[in-house]
Amino acid sequence: MEHSRPQWTGARVARVEDARLLSGRARYLDDLPLPGCLEVAFVRSPHAHARIRRIDPRLALAMPGVVAIWTFSDCPVRLLQSGVYPVGQPALADGEVRYVGEPVVAVFAADRYLAEDAAEAVEVDYEPLPAYVDLAAIVEHPDWAVHPPVDNRYVHREYATEGFDQAFAQAPHHLRVRFRTRRQTAVTLEPRGAAAVFDPASERLTFYASTQSPHRMRGDLAKFLGLPDHRVRVVVPEVGGGFGMKANTYPEDILVAWAALKLGRPVRWVSDRMESLLADAHARDDIHDVEVAFDGEGRIWAVADHLMADGGAYPGYPFSGAVGETGLAAQVLTGPYQIPHLKTTIDCVFSHKTPLGAYRGVWGPIASFVQEGIVDRVARAVGKDPAEVRRLQLIDQFPYRNPAGLVYDPGSYRDSMELALKAIDYDRWRDEQRRGWREGRYLGIGISVFVEPSAMAASESGSIPYEAATLRMEPSGKVTASLGLGPTGQGHETTMAQLIADALGIAVEDVVVLHGDTDSAPLGGGTGGSRSATIGGGAALTAAERLGEKVRRVAAHLLEADFEDVVLAQGQAYVRGVPSRALPLAEVARIAYTDVARLGPELEPGLEVTARYRPPLPMTFSNGTHVAVVEVDIETGLVKVLRYAVVNDCGTLINPQIVEGQIVGGVAQGVGSAFLEELAYSEDGQLTTTTLLDYRLPEATDVPPVEIQHLTTPSASLGGMKGMGEGSLIAAPAALVGAVNDALAPLEVWFSEIPITPEAIVRAVRRRAEAPR
Amino acid sequence: MKPAPFVYHRPRTVEEAVALLGLPACKVLAGGQSLVPLMNFRLSRPRHLVDINWLPGLDGVEWDPDQGRLRLGALVRHQVLATHPLVRRHLPVLAEAAGHIGHWAIRSRGTLGGSLAHADPAAELPAAMVALGARFCLRSQSGERWVDAGEFFQGLFTTVLAEDELLTAVEVSVDQSARWGFYEIARRVGDFALAGAYARRRGGVIDLTWFGVGPKPFTVELQAGEAEAALEQVLQTAAEDVAARQWAKVAAMRALQRAGR
Amino acid sequence: MTEGANQKTTAEEAVEVALEVNGTVTKxxxxxxxxxxxxxxxxxxxxxxxVGCEQGVCGACTVLIDGVPTRSCLLFAKAAEGLAITTLEGVLDDPALQALQEAFHRHHALQCGFCTPGMLLTALAMVRQQVPAEPETIREYLSGNLCRCTGYQYIVEAVAEVLQAVDRGDPAGSPALP
Structure with a gap:
């Protein structure tokens, strides 16, 4: 099929989503008018671990506006992924609570004020039990069990390359580091929530979900509610951010749906911020005990890593963040470096803390933090410039099989680093740094060369290795597209329209992209794991090509031309080389639907296709380099980011402006990860950071301007796109931490734990100052 | 996160307001920027809320040139404090400090009196008042009394304000000979301070007043020249750990630097 | 205003609240x-x-009270009687707001859009107060409005562009959204 030059793909098309969002007309979950709707408030566990002796709802039931009060027996569902995990979280605590914030009782009332009044009045008698909170201690105590008799170490895996021991032993130098990432969470600005309405006419449940995976949610609801899936419709309204956290199905979802069925009224629950910090999926609670073998040049021969993750009290449903974080971190631990030998041991354990799920990048930010930390440590050990040590071992032959067995498709690892160093003016900053050190000013430069496995056949949001698109050219010649994606701000209505418009030779405004409604969209995996542009885009392209083919067949018949000679461009079908022999698509489409006598017997009326796309490779790897320049105030421990440069390679860019938006947003989250954000638990398992004053998100004043350049090494997928939604958060914490460590090199201070707090810097600097020389 | 029920009162005179303060479990609502979050959490659950925002005459900023005194009403919003020409001219250090409170939207609603009555140890204004030697007018049904800022703050979120008293005004005598400096260490713009300090230099005498260090603001007088060494000693007892001591010291040294020579 | 069927059992006394919202008093x-x-x-x-936090931190609930950005989650409706409340719906015809919308659109200053109304109202108040168009100043003014998607950069650029136009005395009323 002949294409005219792409007009839309690659262009900075301003988003079609914006108009409704900028005028306050978008409808998020809590904006939907649902007359007669009951609101839910949960009684949540105040204990990390306790036995429930008694629940007495009588007082609460008598309170104004209260319709029902439920305990586990009213909704006896466990979110168990059987065959994968040994336990599943009950929809409401079943006799025992295992983390602070676990839902215990659900109160349904006329409004949220009244529901909260009644929730306070529910009497729950707890018998507190010992809580296991500290990951390192839990790993060391196999006898501690959150779900006896289930083995508390619910995932254990070991892996080593052949010849690891020998290579490791023979290396001239070795070092050990423990890397620690503290608990963090996505904090979407729109809190999580769900609403459900039963329609007696169709005997169907409509479930409004603030989710990334509409079809998966439908499947989960059908399974747990015992309904056939055609009796469940999931509708995703506007979603105010997801970042992986909204990829799970949560106990509250099941409760809301079940209640709408049993109580016969619409039911809605919208999380408040305290609940969201307590009960949204947490992430990043990991320890990596690393041993590195290297030579005097700084070449790394072998890496051994014991990866530990605190999965919380239950595996998140349908996947455990702990397993996602460690499992893939173990496979990309050598990042973009040619490190021949790898040995990994993974332990995922239960604790009395909130379940771990996904947060943008999942394993990536942790693996990058470890891998870049290793390289920086080695550079310091051999007394070389960190950029120099990277040059020694960056991969440059493709496809590249890493020591964990992953095969990287072509990328621009070396070029991206050199370009990023040039963009930041690396040598000048090194001079500046030396001058600063003499004057008591601590400047640091951090380099993070990242690899971003994306568009995985099975990612956290979709267990299916394809996406699907239904395209319909309407009688007017305009196109309605429907995809099973679950965008949460990424602009799919624009980017998918760009791809479709080019394939059909029409304008972006002639395409409407629908998503998030299981009634209109073909079954899809949803959005997550940076799969939408690559796999969803592939589906849109495939469907558009097939639709284009249908259109061309009809046009060929009407124009009495050869199918092969018919070209679609500028809203017309015309015969190649004879622009005067043309039909507007509106005319072709009108005939295809309403004047079908003119189609002849062999052409099917209508212009509609559904196509599914499976990418040729199990995943595709984006890459790039971040370079950060920071200044550390060693007296206060505060860090200021002075400059930040990104070189990003995600293959074909559908819309550079949207890609850049993803990058800057990820860098901001990286600032939070590196310096600000921590879900802190007390020793007895109380979460002490339950407000946004304590769980600190980056503000406008915390985030540097980001300078961005693109390289494009296309993937083998249709269109050449690679996923890129996570790369910037994957790379940023490592660059920022590296910069702080670099700044403090003369003080021989080194951080391998994030977030790096001002307190940690002050303490480390003072300890150093007070140490005997 | 919805507040528990309460009865709302909107008195139109100070007399009416202080009369209402006799109601059981009564709270004064000024700007509400600290109180309402606590009520949303149900950590504070007054049965009666007395909204003083509509009381006349409580939002004034007045300069008395004869006495060299600035009088500030309890309802002066932080943003007004930060930008008012009279405050900027006569007490620029106070205007600067007020600009560090929360964010714009918080400053636009939060009030001077509310901040003082709340007595958060990490807040800017209580310490400012102690540093400036301000005195507060407390009104009740039995009349009014004036209390020095240094005596007003008793400890963590605790003041001498009685349950039936309303803080209505603040007076600060301006010492034209003093030079002032202010410095605050905070993790983000608008965060409560890790430590903050006001420095006042009068000839060879330095007064340092801290916030975010210990349960209430406090002042230490030092001789110029001995500042750094003396500080270490002073702060040994004031701040519990190494980082907190360090922040207190750095805030003080930087405030002092800003006070000039 | 519609009352849901869900009001019937409320024992707590409801009071009449007369609110001046977007120029109209509604009870x-x-x-x-x-x-x-x-x-x-x-x-x-x-x-x-x-509503993003009800803790007074995130700024998603920002409205203008007597023209000044204020958290509507930290104000009881009853206490807002007598104040002039402006929501985004009330300024859609304002040329300065339209200039901001247009700049946000062109600069890609929004992703999920949840913080956007609050951002726009804060920015509108900045335009009306003629805040200097320096990036650092803009960031400071916007620091009370959290955004989790954009990393702020393009918001700052969009606001700077409109503030510069105001500085130059351009009529802040370029055509609204497509």
Whole structure:
């Protein structure tokens, strides 16, 4: 099929989503008018671990506006992924609570004020039990069990390359580091929530979900509610951010749906911020005990890593963040470096803390933090410039099989680093740094060369290795597209329209992209794991090509031309080389639907296709380099980011402006990860950071301007796109931490734990100052 | 996160307001920027809320040139404090400090009196008042009394304000000979301070007043020249750990630097 | 204003609240404890005002009170009687707001859009106060409005562009959205 030059793909098309969002007309979950709707408030566990002796709802039931009060027996569902995990979280605590914030009782009332009044009045008698909170201690105590008799170490895996021991032993130098990432969470600005309405006419449940995976949610609801899936419709309204956290199905979802069925009224629950910090999926609670073998040049021969993750009290449903974080971190631990030998041991354990799920990048930010930390440590050990040590071992032959067995498709690892160093003016900053050190000013430069496995056949949001698109050219010649994606701000209505418009030779405004409604969209995996542009885009392209083919067949018949000679461009079908022999698509489409006598017997009326796309490779790897320049105030421990440069390679860019938006947003989250954000638990398992004053998100004043350049090494997928939604958060914490460590090199201070707090810097600097020389 | 029920009162005179303060479990609502979050959490659950925002005459900023005194009403919003020409001219250090409170939207609603009555140890204004030697007018049904800022703050979120008293005004005598400096260490713009300090230099005498260090603001007088060494000693007892001591010291040294020579 | 069937069993006394919203005084019957954000959204149907934390931190619920950015989650509706409340719905015809919308659109200053109404109202107040168009100043003014998607950069650029236009004395009323 002949294409005219792409007009839309690659262009900075301003988003079609914006108009409704900028005028306050978008409808998020809590904006939907649902007359007669009951609101839910949960009684949540105040204990990390306790036995429930008694629940007495009588007082609460008598309170104004209260319709029902439920305990586990009213909704006896466990979110168990059987065959994968040994336990599943009950929809409401079943006799025992295992983390602070676990839902215990659900109160349904006329409004949220009244529901909260009644929730306070529910009497729950707890018998507190010992809580296991500290990951390192839990790993060391196999006898501690959150779900006896289930083995508390619910995932254990070991892996080593052949010849690891020998290579490791023979290396001239070795070092050990423990890397620690503290608990963090996505904090979407729109809190999580769900609403459900039963329609007696169709005997169907409509479930409004603030989710990334509409079809998966439908499947989960059908399974747990015992309904056939055609009796469940999931509708995703506007979603105010997801970042992986909204990829799970949560106990509250099941409760809301079940209640709408049993109580016969619409039911809605919208999380408040305290609940969201307590009960949204947490992430990043990991320890990596690393041993590195290297030579005097700084070449790394072998890496051994014991990866530990605190999965919380239950595996998140349908996947455990702990397993996602460690499992893939173990496979990309050598990042973009040619490190021949790898040995990994993974332990995922239960604790009395909130379940771990996904947060943008999942394993990536942790693996990058470890891998870049290793390289920086080695550079310091051999007394070389960190950029120099990277040059020694960056991969440059493709496809590249890493020591964990992953095969990287072509990328621009070396070029991206050199370009990023040039963009930041690396040598000048090194001079500046030396001058600063003499004057008591601590400047640091951090380099993070990242690899971003994306568009995985099975990612956290979709267990299916394809996406699907239904395209319909309407009688007017305009196109309605429907995809099973679950965008949460990424602009799919624009980017998918760009791809479709080019394939059909029409304008972006002639395409409407629908998503998030299981009634209109073909079954899809949803959005997550940076799969939408690559796999969803592939589906849109495939469907558009097939639709284009249908259109061309009809046009060929009407124009009495050869199918092969018919070209679609500028809203017309015309015969190649004879622009005067043309039909507007509106005319072709009108005939295809309403004047079908003119189609002849062999052409099917209508212009509609559904196509599914499976990418040729199990995943595709984006890459790039971040370079950060920071200044550390060693007296206060505060860090200021002075400059930040990104070189990003995600293959074909559908819309550079949207890609850049993803990058800057990820860098901001990286600032939070590196310096600000921590879900802190007390020793007895109380979460002490339950407000946004304590769980600190980056503000406008915390985030540097980001300078961005693109390289494009296309993937083998249709269109050449690679996923890129996570790369910037994957790379940023490592660059920022590296910069702080670099700044403090003369003080021989080194951080391998994030977030790096001002307190940690002050303490480390003072300890150093007070140490005997 | 919805507040528990309460009865709302909107008195139109100070007399009416202080009369209402006799109601059981009564709270004064000024700007509400600290109180309402606590009520949303149900950590504070007054049965009666007395909204003083509509009381006349409580939002004034007045300069008395004869006495060299600035009088500030309890309802002066932080943003007004930060930008008012009279405050900027006569007490620029106070205007600067007020600009560090929360964010714009918080400053636009939060009030001077509310901040003082709340007595958060990490807040800017209580310490400012102690540093400036301000005195507060407390009104009740039995009349009014004036209390020095240094005596007003008793400890963590605790003041001498009685349950039936309303803080209505603040007076600060301006010492034209003093030079002032202010410095605050905070993790983000608008965060409560890790430590903050006001420095006042009068000839060879330095007064340092801290916030975010210990349960209430406090002042230490030092001789110029001995500042750094003396500080270490002073702060040994004031701040519990190494980082907190360090922040207190750095805030003080930087405030002092800003006070000039 | 519609009352849901869900009001019947309320024992707590509802009081009459007369709110001046977007230039019009509307009376609603709600308990005194209802937050302004909830009354705007659930009683007046003005859902451009978003609720992100009810802790006074995130800024998604920002409205203008007498022209100044204020958290509507930290104000009881009853206490807002007598104040002039402006939500995004009330300024859609304002040329300065339209200039901001247009700049946000062109600069890609929004992704999920949840913080956007609050951002726009804060930015509108900045334009009206003629805040200097320096990036550092803009960041400072916007620091009370959290955004989790954009990393702020393009918001700052969009606001700077409109502030510069105001500086130059350009009529702040370029055509609105497509």
């Amino acid at each position: 609603v019957l709600v308990p005194s404890r209802w937050l302004l954000s909830d009354v705007l959204r659930h009683r007046l149907g003005l859902t451009a005002t978003h």
